[in-house]
Amino acid sequence: MSAVFPGHLAEDFAAGRIIPYLGPGVLDLAPDATVPSSPETLVELITAKVTVPHKIRKNLTAASQYIENFKHRKTLVGLLQEAFQGQPQPTILHNFLANVPNPLPLIVDAWYDATMAAALAARSDFGQVQGVSRAEHFTDWVHYFRADGTKAEAEEAAGWTTLLYKPLGSIAPASNFIISDSDYVEVLTEIDIQTPIPERVKEIRTGRHFLFLGCRFRNQLERSYARQIMKRSTERHFAVLEGELTRNETRFFREQGIERIDMPLAEFVAGLTGTPVESRRAAVA
Incomplete structure (x- = not known):
């Protein structure tokens, strides 16, 4: 050290x-990391694929809840799999x-x-x-x-x-x-x-x-x-x-x-x- x-x-x-x-x-x-390195980056990625209300677009947990409620849990998991698919x-x-x-x-x-x-x-x-x-x-x-x-x-x-x-x-x-x-x-x-x-x-x-x-x-x-x-x-x-x-x-x-x-x-x-x-x-x- x-x-x-x-x-x-x-x-x-x-x-x-x-x-x-x-x-x-x-x-x-x-x-050269290929996956999100902050909650802010991650929520931008998932809300770019699914429309959520403007007031929660920058809130990762709230945006995730909205997608889970209105698009199903499988949609949310799929978006996360895509975001973290990089080797x-x-x-x-x-x-x-x-x-x-x-x-x-x-x-x-x-x-x-x-x-x-x-x-x-x-x-x-x-x-x-x-x-x-x-x-x-x-x-x-x-x-x-x-x-x-x-x-x-x-x-x-x-x-x-x-x-x-x-x-x-x-x-x-x-x-x-x-x-x-x-x-x-x-x-x-x-x-x-x-x-x-x-x-x-x-x-x-x-x-x-x-x-x-x-x-x-x-x-x-x-x-x-x-x-x-x-x-x-x-x-x-x-x-x-x-x-x-x-x-x-x-x-x-x-x-x-x-x-x-x-x-x-x-x-x-x-x-x-x-x-x-x-x-x-x-x-x-």
Whole structure:
């Protein structure tokens, strides 16, 4: 790790005491990424294909709910499959997290792409657990999958060296998406008592810190998910987030014991990996 990387994190990271929590912004580390890297981009894609009321055209969950209500859930899933159909190209960060010498026990990835799973694909000792929509799976909160994409039972997760947790679902291997207002209502009704959080995730997070990368916390959904996933871990966490924070983000960081690292994500990842990173944002600029 280079001198740019915050030294106080290095030891915890090497010892496996850090849980990376990836948001859609990590895809901006790939200048040629082919899938949406923000809720704003995703909602533009799906509303370009289906007409929704103007007042909700920029609201991903509300637009998704409208499509689900008036065009059917299958239409919504089809639009998401199209948006995320691009072949995953792992970034330097994804490859680093997949191949650290002391394998990470848990990686949280709160977006719908399959890039992190693609980076882990060369290993047979990982599996993933994904949030699923109750609109499609009426009695389930999550589904488990082995490294080869086949369905697994919850008990198998204890034997995986690395667990990839996709709380919002993923395009692969089974196109699970928590995205509409009703999807979130189902989860948030129970998340305070931790019902939708997988047991193995609860076990691994104990005594560990979370490191938020490519995440924003501007709305209540983003904050609620993060708050409940890191519940009963430690009281100190970290977030790489450059520039001005919203008032809600500032309050959330203070309440949750999140230390903000104010630097570009690409710079942080370069320090973490020892490799220069050309981000999509830099390429556009």
